[in-house]
Amino acid sequence: MKDIKNDGPPRTTPIQSxxxxxxxxxxxxxxxxxxxxxxxxxxAKRKVPHFDDLLFLGxxxxxxxxxxxxxxxxxxxxLGTRFASNPIKLDIPVTIAGMSFGALSGPAxxxxxxxxxxxxxxxxxxxxxxxxxxxxxxxxLVYQYLPSRYGMNPxxxxxxxxxxxVVGQGAKPGGGGMLLGQKISDRVAEMRNLPKGIDQRxxxxxxxxxxxxxxxxxxxxxxxxxxxxxxxxxxxxxxRPYFDxxxxxxxxxDVVVLDGMQGGTAATQDVFIEHVGxxxxxxxxxxxxxxxxxxxxxxxxxxVSGGVRTGADVAKCMALGADAVxxxxxxxxxxxxxxPRWEDEYQxxxxxxxxxxxxxxxxxxxxITTQDPELMARFDPIEGGRxxxxxxxxxxxxxxxxxxxxGKNHLHNLEPEDLCALTMEAAAMAKIPLAGTDWYxxxxxxxx
Amino acid sequence: xxxxxxxxxxxxxxxxTLHAQAENTNQTAWEVLNPRGSHAIACGLDAxxxxxxxxxxxxxxxxxxxxxxxxxxxxxxxxxxxxMMSGTVVIEGDASQYAGATGHGGTLVIKGNASxxxxxxxxxxxxxxxxxxxxxxxxxxxxxxxxxxxDAGDALGDSIYEARLFVxxxxxxxxxxxxxxxxxxxxxxxxxxxxxxxxxxxxxxEFKRYGSxxxxxxxxxxxxx
Numbered sequence: 001m002k003d004i005k006n007d008g009p010p011r012t013t014p015i016q017s018x019x020x021x022x023x024x025x026x027x028x029x030x031x032x033x034x035x036x037x038x039x040x041x042x043x044a045k046r047k048v049p050h051f052d053d054l055l056f057l058g059x060x061x062x063x064x065x066x067x068x069x070x071x072x073x074x075x076x077x078x079l080g081t082r083f084a085s086n087p088i089k090l091d092i093p094v095t096i097a098g099m100s101f102g103a104l105s106g107p108a109x110x111x112x113x114x115x116x117x118x119x120x121x122x123x124x125x126x127x128x129x130x131x132x133x134x135x136x137x138x139x140x141l142v143y144q145y146l147p148s149r150y151g152m153n154p155x156x157x158x159x160x161x162x163x164x165x166v167v168g169q170g171a172k173p174g175g176g177g178m179l180l181g182q183k184i185s186d187r188v189a190e191m192r193n194l195p196k197g198i199d200q201r202x203x204x205x206x207x208x209x210x211x212x213x214x215x216x217x218x219x220x221x222x223x224x225x226x227x228x229x230x231x232x233x234x235x236x237x238x239x240r241p242y243f244d245x246x247x248x249x250x251x252x253x254d255v256v257v258l259d260g261m262q263g264g265t266a267a268t269q270d271v272f273i274e275h276v277g278x279x280x281x282x283x284x285x286x287x288x289x290x291x292x293x294x295x296x297x298x299x300x301x302x303x304v305s306g307g308v309r310t311g312a313d314v315a316k317c318m319a320l321g322a323d324a325v326x327x328x329x330x331x332x333x334x335x336x337x338x339x340p341r342w343e344d345e346y347q348x349x350x351x352x353x354x355x356x357x358x359x360x361x362x363x364x365x366x367x368i369t370t371q372d373p374e375l376m377a378r379f380d381p382i383e384g385g386r387x388x389x390x391x392x393x394x395x396x397x398x399x400x401x402x403x404x405x406x407g408k409n410h411l412h413n414l415e416p417e418d419l420c421a422l423t424m425e426a427a428a429m430a431k432i433p434l435a436g437t438d439w440y441x442x443x444x445x446x447x448x
Numbered sequence: 449x450x451x452x453x454x455x456x457x458x459x460x461x462x463x464x465t466l467h468a469q470a471e472n473t474n475q476t477a478w479e480v481l482n483p484r485g486s487h488a489i490a491c492g493l494d495a496x497x498x499x500x501x502x503x504x505x506x507x508x509x510x511x512x513x514x515x516x517x518x519x520x521x522x523x524x525x526x527x528x529x530x531x532m533m534s535g536t537v538v539i540e541g542d543a544s545q546y547a548g549a550t551g552h553g554g555t556l557v558i559k560g561n562a563s564x565x566x567x568x569x570x571x572x573x574x575x576x577x578x579x580x581x582x583x584x585x586x587x588x589x590x591x592x593x594x595x596x597x598x599d600a601g602d603a604l605g606d607s608i609y610e611a612r613l614f615v616x617x618x619x620x621x622x623x624x625x626x627x628x629x630x631x632x633x634x635x636x637x638x639x640x641x642x643x644x645x646x647x648x649x650x651x652x653x654e655f656k657r658y659g660s661x662x663x664x665x666x667x668x669x670x671x672x673x
Binding site for chain 1: 459460463464467487488491492494506507508511512514526527530531533546549550552565568569571572587588590591607609610665666667
């Protein structure tokens with residue numbers, strides 16, 4: 001048969017634009033058709049320099065390791081030692097980040113409490129207040145103090161083991177939120193003092209303080225109400241970590257929680273998630289530098305979050321100077337979010353397992369990010385708690401494995417000198433030498 | 449009458465003493481001397497006691513109050529009675545920004561003027577202001593009542609939900625989704641009761657009512673700025 005393609009002069013192979021890629025063009029068409037920006041849950045999906053770009057060096061002649069399975073490697077951490085008379089003592093340095101009842105179902109919140117308690121760590125409330133199930137199933141519960149103050153009351157404040165003043169989060173530093181009406185059940189509406197079925201806006205800034213001087217007084221009030229017993233955390237998004245950490249310490253924080261752009265949200269604009277804020281890798285050393293400059297490193301504890309997935313990530317955060325980490329998205333995946341077992345239903349929603357991020361629409365096939373009674377019934381909080389505990393145990397064992405290989409008998413003894421960087425970007429952001437060199441971009445000149 | 453000299457005894461002693469009062473305490477009357485603009489005075493109270501502060505207070509006086517009656521014989525700094533749950537707070541002078549912010553219940557009476565953002569994000573509290581209120585008052589107000597016997601500043605009730613606003617004087621401007629509404633007989637009754645609680649001699653018929661047009665209740669891109 002005659003090949004008509006070979007007729008005539010040679011033609012240029014069609015080339016897709018890197019700038020106007022298929023996905024960009026699809027988004028332009030979607031915007032043109034609907035007139036609305038994309039709202040979704042989760043954190044930044046774009047590829048950014050991350051913990052994968054760092055490696056541990058391990059022991060060698062100059063560093064000797066600890067026996068992997070036998071020698072002790074401590075994992076405990078105490079948070080809130082600066083001012084609180086009852087600091088939080090955790091068995092492991094992996095905590096559960098704030099996620100709201102409203103964004104998550106009641107059973108999902110219960111499972112987070114169960115899993116955290118089994119693993120000897122803390123979990124955290126979210127916008128919408130504290131539920132009795134969550135308090136009851138959480139041995140250590142951190143109560144978030146948010147701009148919306150939905151559900152805020154002094155009784156729950158006094159039931160908390162710590163208070164986290166939320167200034168911002170990594171997915172949207174400078175942004176508020178919106179819980180769409182379809183997720184506002186009777187119970188969610190009652191807890192938030194609003195009618196059922198209407199969208200509930202979460203403000204982007206606090207209603208009764210502005211700036212670090214006011215924040216210091218607000219923290220004084222919270223301490224007076226809780227008799228100076230519980231630690232006060234301040235949570236900030238990864239915007240200006242050096243200055244934000246400095247100001248948080250100045251305002252009287254016991255603990256600084258720092259959330260990078262990979263940290264998830266229940267819902268916000270995709271453009272916000274992908275284009276505002278810094279990767280957590282770029283934030284940790286700056287926050288640690290601020291604490292060191294103030295003489296407060298280890299006295300004010302640093303909890304970091306935003307894309308922590310494995311024990312290796314935990315160990316790297318510790319080596320960079322953090323005292324603990326927080327996980328949100330990873331905890332939801334451990335519970336069953338985005339599980340391929342629901343693939344048929346993800347397909348019906350126009351997505352696929354692993355990519356489902358319309359958490360705000362309340363149609364989660366896994367029954368986690370929903371208030372729909374039928375979908376919620378798919379999720380077993382006891383089994384969810386067991387799975388989360390397993391996952392936390394594995395992360396801890398992995399982190400211990402690495403720490404022992406570096407000769408460290410506590411995860412907190414890991415240090416920047418245990419690391420090298422695989423890329424120039426990671427080297428610059430984490431201030432860790434590029435592999436095979438003793439140099440990173442921006443390293444101060446040394447004279448011998 | 450129990451008296452605590454704040455200057456001599458310190459804030460922690462004051463609040464710890466007031467927090468220690470039980471539901472059935474017979475020491476119900478307390479007087480606080482020398483407040484001198486201190487912050488967080490009488491915050492987090494949870495007993496049916498009456499506290500009189502002899503002077504002006506700083507930030508967050510009577511914050512998160514439950515059950516107690518707090519009288520300030522002076523003016524109050526920012527965030528007075530913030531997140532109040534129940535009880536009564538009366539300010540004889542003026543109140544600074546965010547008075548009654550996010551309050552869930554109880555009654556806040558300001559006998560002078562209130563500054564900007566009075567009743568911001570209120571969630572059930574009743575606020576009666578004898579004088580004027582500043583700009584952005586009742587911003588994102590969810591429920592409860594704000595009574596203003598004087599004038600209201602710019603953007604009153606911006607993004608308001610179900611709170612009721614009653615203003616006797618002028619309103620410089622209304623915020624997004626806030627409109628004037630009919631004053632029906634049931635509103636006159638509510639207002640009469642509030643004026644009586646607040647110690648105002650104004651007549652309900654002199655007020656106008658404002659509330660939500662409910663056009664921002666569900667997300668619509670055309671409402672975005």
